[in-house]
Amino acid sequence: MDKPFLDKLRKIDPYVPGEQPQAADIIKLNANENPYPPAPGVQEVLRTFDASSLALYPDANGKRLKAALAERFDVRPPQVFLGNGSDDVLALAFQSFFCSDKPILYPDITYSFYPVWCDLFSIPYETVPLDENFCVNIRGYDKPNGGVVLPNPNAPTGCGLSLDALEDLLQHNADCVVIIDEAYVDFGAQSAVPLLDKYENLLVVQTMSKSRSLAGMRIGYALGSETLIATLEAVKNSYNSYTMDALALAAGEASVRDEDYFQQTCRRVIATRERSADALRALGFTVLPSLTNFLFVTHPRKQAADIFAFLRQEKIFIRYFKLPRIDNYLRITVGTDEQMDRLIAALKKFL
Amino acid sequence: MDKPFLDKLRKIDPYVPGEQPQAADIIKLNANENPYPPAPGVQEVLRTFDASSLALYPDANGKRLKAALAERFDVRPPQVFLGNGSDDVLALAFQSFFCSDKPILYPDITYSFYPVWCDLFSIPYETVPLDENFCVNIRGYDKPNGGVVLPNPNAPTGCGLSLDALEDLLQHNADCVVIIDEAYVDFGAQSAVPLLDKYENLLVVQTMSKSRSLAGMRIGYALGSETLIATLEAVKNSYNSYTMDALALAAGEASVRDEDYFQQTCRRVIATRERSADALRALGFTVLPSLTNFLFVTHPRKQAADIFAFLRQEKIFIRYFKLPRIDNYLRITVGTDEQMDRLIAALKKFL
Numbered sequence: 001m002d003k004p005f006l007d008k009l010r011k012i013d014p015y016v017p018g019e020q021p022q023a024a025d026i027i028k029l030n031a032n033e034n035p036y037p038p039a040p041g042v043q044e045v046l047r048t049f050d051a052s053s054l055a056l057y058p059d060a061n062g063k064r065l066k067a068a069l070a071e072r073f074d075v076r077p078p079q080v081f082l083g084n085g086s087d088d089v090l091a092l093a094f095q096s097f098f099c100s101d102k103p104i105l106y107p108d109i110t111y112s113f114y115p116v117w118c119d120l121f122s123i124p125y126e127t128v129p130l131d132e133n134f135c136v137n138i139r140g141y142d143k144p145n146g147g148v149v150l151p152n153p154n155a156p157t158g159c160g161l162s163l164d165a166l167e168d169l170l171q172h173n174a175d176c177v178v179i180i181d182e183a184y185v186d187f188g189a190q191s192a193v194p195l196l197d198k199y200e201n202l203l204v205v206q207t208m209s210k211s212r213s214l215a216g217m218r219i220g221y222a223l224g225s226e227t228l229i230a231t232l233e234a235v236k237n238s239y240n241s242y243t244m245d246a247l248a249l250a251a252g253e254a255s256v257r258d259e260d261y262f263q264q265t266c267r268r269v270i271a272t273r274e275r276s277a278d279a280l281r282a283l284g285f286t287v288l289p290s291l292t293n294f295l296f297v298t299h300p301r302k303q304a305a306d307i308f309a310f311l312r313q314e315k316i317f318i319r320y321f322k323l324p325r326i327d328n329y330l331r332i333t334v335g336t337d338e339q340m341d342r343l344i345a346a347l348k349k350f351l
Numbered sequence: 352m353d354k355p356f357l358d359k360l361r362k363i364d365p366y367v368p369g370e371q372p373q374a375a376d377i378i379k380l381n382a383n384e385n386p387y388p389p390a391p392g393v394q395e396v397l398r399t400f401d402a403s404s405l406a407l408y409p410d411a412n413g414k415r416l417k418a419a420l421a422e423r424f425d426v427r428p429p430q431v432f433l434g435n436g437s438d439d440v441l442a443l444a445f446q447s448f449f450c451s452d453k454p455i456l457y458p459d460i461t462y463s464f465y466p467v468w469c470d471l472f473s474i475p476y477e478t479v480p481l482d483e484n485f486c487v488n489i490r491g492y493d494k495p496n497g498g499v500v501l502p503n504p505n506a507p508t509g510c511g512l513s514l515d516a517l518e519d520l521l522q523h524n525a526d527c528v529v530i531i532d533e534a535y536v537d538f539g540a541q542s543a544v545p546l547l548d549k550y551e552n553l554l555v556v557q558t559m560s561k562s563r564s565l566a567g568m569r570i571g572y573a574l575g576s577e578t579l580i581a582t583l584e585a586v587k588n589s590y591n592s593y594t595m596d597a598l599a600l601a602a603g604e605a606s607v608r609d610e611d612y613f614q615q616t617c618r619r620v621i622a623t624r625e626r627s628a629d630a631l632r633a634l635g636f637t638v639l640p641s642l643t644n645f646l647f648v649t650h651p652r653k654q655a656a657d658i659f660a661f662l663r664q665e666k667i668f669i670r671y672f673k674l675p676r677i678d679n680y681l682r683i684t685v686g687t688d689e690q691m692d693r694l695i696a697a698l699k700k701f702l
Contacts, residue, residue: 010446175355
């Protein structure tokens with residue numbers, strides 16, 4: 001049968017989201033989720049929320065959540081942008097800021113969504129190799145470009161740049177927008193936020209999915225100059241004015257208002273990370289220094305794919321990327337101490 | 352100061368979302384919100400939801416909500432697409448299906464977001480005039496095009512097309528994707544859903560914001576052939592895999608599972624609409640026949656802009672569009688009987 005309407009459809013390779021096993025008795029260390037619940041205030045928001053208010057549209061501008069974030073980061077509310085997870089924020093930022101004919105630059109090993117957005121929005125790009133320690137080499141970004149996007153710390157490798165290195169990068173890239181994707185920054189890395197005052201072309205993107213245990217609520221945000229944020233708002237409002245539902249806005253605010261719980265949760269994850277890294281090294285693994293809530297590891301005598309398959313049988317899910325340079329590495333999310341003990345025990349069995 | 356990075360920013364006219372007054376003592380008839388709360392099951396979902404599960408990503412595929420919608424509409428789950436409000440669904444559908452060099456077609460007076468998306472995605476378009484009764488003239492769509500998008504019933508005019516007219520439109524537009532935007536269909540119009548079996552190029556878009564009282568929760572969906580839905584999923588997963596948060600998925604499911612409450616709420620709105628239309632006609636207004644939860648009205652001796660301004664002073668908010676052909680019309684959302692009585696009393700005072 002002739003179907004001429006098919007010619008008018010977007011030709012695109014389907015991007016498949018990562019595996020999310022649902023069984024109850026598994027250990028899930030594959031999606032960099034936080035093993036601890038969100039701030040207690042989030043449960044209270046849900047318990048007391050008046051459902052009848054859901055008949056009304058939410059605040060398109062997210063005024064209260066923006067105010068809480070502005071206070072937390074010592075910026076002005078018009079310097080804050082909200083999105084439906086940091087993927088939404090990044091997708092809008094790519095459309096808003098990478099409108100040049102020159103290629104944008106990002107690391108060869110990095111967040112897998114960057115090339116997907118470049119393809120979707122027809123943005124030219126070039127990758128810059130990480131150095132031999134899997135760290136970002138900022139000198140690789142000293143060339144004409146249409147923009148820069150970097151996770152800091154980088155994913156899935158876990159290495160972070162210092163504030164000096166970030167400033168050096170900005171000084172050499174004043175002609176374009178530089179996006180620092182800080183999805184994992186709260187686990188010990190240095191944030192670029194203090195540079196916002198000085199660099200009007202800097203956009204810092206963060207998420208509540210990792211350090212604030214709110215992956216299920218979809219809350220991301222960007223901090224930047226009022227110029228950059230106004231452009232993001234214009235593009236967002238031309239796409240979907242109401243990306244943040246009323247519950248997400250209220251839950252996000254409750255989380256941001258509880259700094260103590262946030263700090264305490266990050267400290268727990270960091271402590272377990274260091275303890276787990278030591279245990280993995282004792283088993284012969286090479287463990288990259290991590291400033292995130294995951295560990296990137298390799299074993300000199302065992303194949304990563306085999307370890308991954310074995311752990312899967314043991315109902316422990318970690319992440320294996322079959323990609324150049326890292327196809328013998330594994331990414332392991334930091335869970336609770338108990339979960340990590342079970343992981344270490346399973347690895348001992350395997351080795 | 353020289354700011355070369357500004358050249359790389361997207362040039363776009365900021366689209367400003369409609370006014371959302373927040374004061375407690377107003378009568379809000381300006382956003383086509385439902386005056387009744389969502390199904391009781393929604394409140395129960397919020398009250399009992401375990402916040403600790405928010406640490407995990409939601410189901411990217413929204414399996415349970417898709418199953419509920421598939422059952423409700425007697426289609427297969429791969430024929431259902433979920434989005435962050437119907438604006439998200441429509442924005443993705445424009446990107447997915449309107450990829451031809453030929454202009455897409457839609458009415459000259461219609462949902463104000465269509466031209467915004469065409470501008471954002473560089474989609475060529477032509478508008479087709481509504482007839483003298485502000486109804487869609489389907490013969491205007493009998494010409495080569497890159498796609499068709501129509502609200503049914505149309506907004507802000509409220510007129511609906513019959514199922515026969517919709518089928519006629521599809522028979523004359525087999526070469527492109529036809530999107531029927533059914534935001535208001537549950538208030539008495541005929542849905543195109545029964546045509547899905549026969550027309551693989553038909554996409555029906557609906558929302559839970561109006562008839563299901565869930566504007567604050569951001570839930571839209573599309574129903575179509577597996578071919579169209581697979582293309583939408585591929586584009587969506589290349590943009591943001593997790594658009595629906597865990598609460599929206601659960602609340603949406605609770606709403607869909609309560610058909611009785613849904614039918615009862617729609618009937619109440621329809622009854623108030625007819626009663627209000629009669630009262631407005633008794634005051635001398637011309638009231639277009641409406642199959643929606645709003646009334647589109649004009650007064651032969653009074654200026655719409657003056658009525659709008661007067662009601663605003665009285666803390667009654669309705670909608671006035673200063674646009675060609677309709678600049679002497681007002682759109683009034685159907686509220687409760689009590690709200691409409693207060694509106695009528697205020698109008699009596701004005702006249």
